[in-house]
Amino acid sequence: MVAVTPRMTHTTGSAGPPWTSQASDTPSATVRFRNPATFRVEREFEVRDDIRAVGALDELEFVDGSVYANIRQSDRVVRIDPENGAVTGWLDLAPIAEGERRAGEVDVANSIAWDGRTLYVTGKLWRSVYGRALLR
Numbered sequence: 001m002v003a004v005t006p007r008m009t010h011t012t013g014s015a016g017p018p019w020t021s022q023a024s025d026t027p028s029a030t031v032r033f034r035n036p037a038t039f040r041v042e043r044e045f046e047v048r049d050d051i052r053a054v055g056a057l058d059e060l061e062f063v064d065g066s067v068y069a070n071i072r073q074s075d076r077v078v079r080i081d082p083e084n085g086a087v088t089g090w091l092d093l094a095p096i097a098e099g100e101r102r103a104g105e106v107d108v109a110n111s112i113a114w115d116g117r118t119l120y121v122t123g124k125l126w127r128s129v130y131g132r133a134l135l136r
Helices: 094-103
Strands: 030-034 041-046 057-063 066-071 074-082 087-094 107-115 120-125 129-134
Touching: 030 057, 041 087, 057 107, 074 107, 094 120
Parallel strands: none
Antiparallel strands: 030 041, 057 066, 066 074, 074 087, 107 120, 120 129
16 A cells, blocks of 8 residues: 655755655755755755765665765765765766666666665666665
8 A cells, every 4th residue: 555645845946755855955065854744954964075065966865874865967876974964985886877878878877766775776768777785
């Protein structure tokens, strides 16, 4: 049985429904945590690696205490500490993306999903969805 959640209107530019994640994604370096009932911003931080802000964050997922986000128009996913916005790791999807490109006309990685065991990735016009269990 599927539970239907009422649609919520907001003006952040985020394409995702607000009830699927506590964090909202905008193509910037800022992550905003919102109250799921009111959608009011409760806190926010800028995502930074050792040198600079990491922008173009898109498609956020909570994975075992970290936030993962793909970097818009790239084949990379960043792992973020949700307490302070520090980059704690990167996933390089270029080898998978290159395999997809050899098989046909496709674009960059643009979607990630987590089911509690496996991180799934795919891209624009990709033929496949790839799953990978993450080391804990």
